Each structure stands twice: as C-alpha cells, then as structure tokens.
Amino acid sequence: MGILYSEPICQAAYQNDLGQVWRWVREDGNYINIQDSFNGDTPLICACRRGHMRIVSFLLRRNADVNLKNQKQRTCLHYAVKKRFTFFDYLLIILLMPVLLIGYFLMVSKTKQNEALVRKLLNAGVEVNATDCHGETSLDIAQRLKFSQIELMLRKAS
Template sequence: MGILYSEPICQAAYQNDFGQVWRWVREDSSYVNVQDGFNGDTPLICACRRGNLKIASFLLRRNADANLKNQKERTCLHYAVMKKFTFFDYLLIILLMPVLLIGYFLMVSKTKQNETLVRMLLDAGVDVNAADCYGYTALHYACEMKNQNLIPLLLEAHADPMIRSKHGESSLDIARRLNFLQIESMLKKGS
C-alpha cells in the first residue's frame, strides 16, 4: 500500500514509475524539487523511501536538491539509510534461498543497490550531518538499524559520530546501547 501523495510526480517516484516521472520533469523542470503538500516530501525523497535507484539517479542528473527537507526535517539521505527490506523482498529471499542460493544473491543485490543510492546522494552533496526533528542524523539511523555496510560510507563522508539527538544520544551511544562492538569500534575510529 504505502503512502499517497497529492503531487503526481511524488506518487510516481514513490511507485517507481519512471515514465511518469520523466513526463512531469519534461513538462516542467521545476517539478524535480516540488514538495508534496501532505508531508513536504520531494520526488527525490519519495524515490529514496523505496530505494528506487533509477529514478533517484535521473532526478539528481536533473538537478534535484538533495538537501531539501520534508516536514520531519529529513533529507533523502535519512530515508535511503532507513530503507529496509519489504515484506515482499523477504518473502522472495526465503522462497528462493534453497534454489541455488538465489535468495542470498537477491539479498546481496538489494543491499548493494542501497549502498549505491547512499553513495550517489553523498556524491550529490547531501549534508551528511543534517539532523531531523528528533536530532537524528543518517548515522544515528544507520547505527539504530545495525547497518554495517552504510556506516563506513557515512564516516568516509565525514559523518560526525558525536552529534547528539534531542534525547542526548550520539551514534556511538546507540552502538554501545545495542551492544554492537564492530560498529562501536568503527565509530571510535571515525570520531
């Protein structure tokens, strides 16, 4: 089901409808940065919520602003980092796991896609230390989700592990709280 948007280009970006996104941008290039009346999401944020790599790449090439924030003060990077496997992804992975490890390769492929998306946003100049309405940065969310693949990318882009959320918790504190020693040592090196 997902989210319903008032802006057709946002809905198309969320639903991975490349043809519609292309049509809206061709009609008026200012649509790349339009903010939805419902929650302030941009087409780029919508694409990143669902990990729609091709649409995100297209929007960035059309000068979409990676630093625009929605009403929760989140950028596209927050959503790219928070992207989880969908129920359908898990179902496919489980069903295909016994068949020549296809499920495993599907999982690896989805993880790589997400890394590519995050790298693309960092290359586009997104503020790696932008905090949302809770004071959480992308690094906070990556630690919360124990995402060992994204944390090095964020640290490489100068994400600050000492930034504190509105609850006074840093990314390093989250790693300690979740007792995730690998991430904790990564963060200590990064600070």
C-alpha cells in the first residue's frame, strides 16, 4: 500500500503518476515545493522515497528545492540513499530463489538506481551534510547500509 499524503501532488509523486504531477504544477507552480501536512514531505521527497527517476527529473527541471526538510529533518537525499526494496521486489526474489543469480542481479540493479538518483540530486545542489532529527547524514546512511559506491560519491561531494 504505502503512504497516504494530504497533498494530491505528493501522492501522485509517490505513486509515480507523472501526468498528475504535471497537472498540479501547471495549475500552480508553487506546488513544486509544497509540504504535506502529515509529515512535511515535498513532492521531490515523495518521489525519492520510491525511486521514481522520471518524476525526480521533472521536479528538478522545474527548480524543486532539494534542500527542504520534512518533519524528521530529512532531505530528498536521505531517502534517495536508503530507498528500500518494495514488497514486489522481495516477492520476485523469493519466487526466483532457486535462481540466486537473478536475485543478485536484481539487488545490483536496485543499487545502481539509487546511485543514479543520488547523482542527479548531487548535480542539483543538494546539501550533502544535512542531518535528520537523529543527527544522521546521507553519508551515515550509506555507510550503515554498506553502499560503498554511494558513500564514495557523497564523500567527493562533501
């Protein structure tokens, strides 16, 4: 299921509905950086939570603020680094368990998606050293999850 947002553009970004996101932005350009009343997520944070690269690209082209923080004091980069597998990713791995190699390649593919998302946010000028409410930076998350390539990218950018 996932998260429910009070702001329709946030819900559309989370659900990868580029058409709806585009309609909201066309109606009012201020929707780009609107923050959801439940947890303060912006459309960019919502898209980064799920790794929706097309929506992230769309929002960045329209100057979405990459450094806005939600109520947990996290930016979109925090979510881009730790974007998790979806239920369907896990289901696919379980169904393909006899073919472990395919599961491995799926995991590598997901990590590459995270790297591309992080690279896009870094190019847009996201604050690399921003901390969340626990004092954790995106680099801390990458280290904890042992994402060495993302860790290297963040170290170079900081």
